[in-house]
Amino acid sequence: MSELQVLPVPSGVGVVGILPLLSELLDGTAPAALPVPAADERETRRLTDALRPGEPIDDGVALVVATSGTTGVPKGAMLTAAALRASGEATHARLGGPGSWLLALPAHHIAGMQVLLRSVLAGTEPVVVDVTEGFDPAVLPAAVETMTSRRRYTSLVPTQFVKALDHPGAVAALASLDAVLLGGAATPAPVLQRAQEAGITVVRTYGMSETCGGCVYDGIPLDGARVRIDDGRVLLGGPMLATGYRGIPDHPAFAEPGWFRTDDSGSLTDGILSITGRLDEAISTGGLTVVPQVVERALNEHPAVRECAVFGLPDERLGRRVTAAVVAESGTLPTLDELRQFVERTLDPTAAPRELHLVDALPLRGPGKVDRRALESRFG
Structure with missing residues (x-):
């Protein structure tokens, strides 16, 4: 067993400095890492107190990514290099191939981290928008302009997207991308309608830290991902699944081998998943x-x-x-x-x-x- 290491994740363009380490993590040649926000001492302390870096961890784990659950106590999803690769490769397969990515999310969370990991897998360097002081859609046109790959993507959350839709330059920039992934929360139908009218290619994603981020795109599971409904509850499986929570080996969410029991309610119709809400809310x-x-x-x-x-x-x-x-x-x-x-x-x-x-x-x-x-x- 190796020991879990702390991975301070810088904000802004400095985050590209951790790409070599992420490449090693994907290759399985670096010890497991716990991403924490380098500029936020309080959040770093909260995560390290709960997830105990410096203590042993299974050799197969590449990243321990904190959840943003409702209990207030972070749980650490243990993600293997194989799971992270499966997620990134399935994402590129669904979107039409590897490309360059624009990072506009905090990279210590799974959605932002996945932008970095997909960039490593694609052999490209992400364009970074600094969101330390909040998201400013006015910077999107210049940032998107520097993306030179044949295919170009970004990942946002709905609150950012709503702001961007009120900025004509940001709308034009997003419309020039091959896909804008929207996750983290449900996107209101009127917002999606505005995006469609503006010519923006939106892909609604569903997933969580425990599934290496989004594993269902526009209701359809990514290659290898599995979905089933058990008494109204959504269960997820597939090669991108976490091995469990750090320090909680008997957590009921992972009680059934190969499946993660979410707290979301939903339905499957003709193979398309619809999320209706949170069972715990x-x-x-x-x-x-x-x-x-x-x-x-x-x-x-x-x-x-x-x-x-x-x-x-x-x-x-x-x-x-x-x-x-x-x-x-x-x-x-x-x-x-x-x-x-x-x-x-x-x-x-x-x-x-x-x-x-x-x-x-x-x-x-x-x-x-x-x-x-x-x-x-x-x-x-």
């Missing part, structure tokens, strides 16, 4: 169950809603009441009554929000995932 209200993501999809159709998140708050009568936090479109001021009526057009009245909070931005955990617990703490 469902709201029990008045004896009924409301899935936040279903309500969010309905709210996102309203012309005054730019972004939204639905969560539950304690209620003496109902147990939990459905609550919405909304980032309104510029110049609009949606009211609770109009949003309730709008939701009730397509969903049962039980699902319509009973409380509304207009916010400037939604809190996030990890890349692009809404932090519902932060909203519950703020408004509860």
Whole structure:
């Protein structure tokens, strides 16, 4: 056994300095590494305290990538070099071949790390957009212009993409790429419609740290990936699957050999996967169950809603009441009554929000995932 090493991941263009080490990790010639954000001491401490670098780890593990789960305590998905290669090669096969990548995500998370690993596999150097101080779509045109490979890709989260759609130069730059991968959270249908009208090739990805990132593209599993539904729950398998969680050998998510038991609910129709929500985020209200993501999809159709998140708050009568936090479109001021009526057009009245909070931005955990617990703490 070797010992798990800390891999400080720089922000900005300095991140290309770790590409040689990533190449060694993919070849299986470097000890297992735990990526941490080099410029964030607090997050580095949180990850190292939980995942214990310096202690032994199985020789087959290449990376231990922290999850961005809802418990607040990071789990470390143990990914082998073979799994990372399988993921990268299946991605390029689905997209039409290797190419150059634009990195606009924190690279210590799996989505950003995969941009670097795919670049190594393609033999290209990624173009890097520094997101240390946030994502600025105004820098995309110049960044995309420097990408010289025949095929060009990037990976974003929906919150970034929404910003980019409001910047004409960024829209044109993204439209010139062969694919824009969108993952981390569900993308609202109106956003996808705007992208289509702008000529942007969007690929919706589904996956997590435990599957080396996205393993289902536009509802269809990548080569080798497997999907099945067990009592409404999504299970994932295939060569890109993690071997388990560091230090938690008996975790129930990996209890069935060859499969990862997600906390997502979904369905398979003619081989196409649809995700309906998170099983651990469902709201029990008045004896009924409301899935936040279903309500969010309905709210996102309203012309005054730019972004939204639905969560539950304690209620003496109902147990939990459905609550919405909304980032309104510029110049609009949606009211609770109009949003309730709008939701009730397509969903049962039980699902319509009973409380509304207009916010400037939604809190996030990890890349692009809404932090519902932060909203519950703020408004509860």
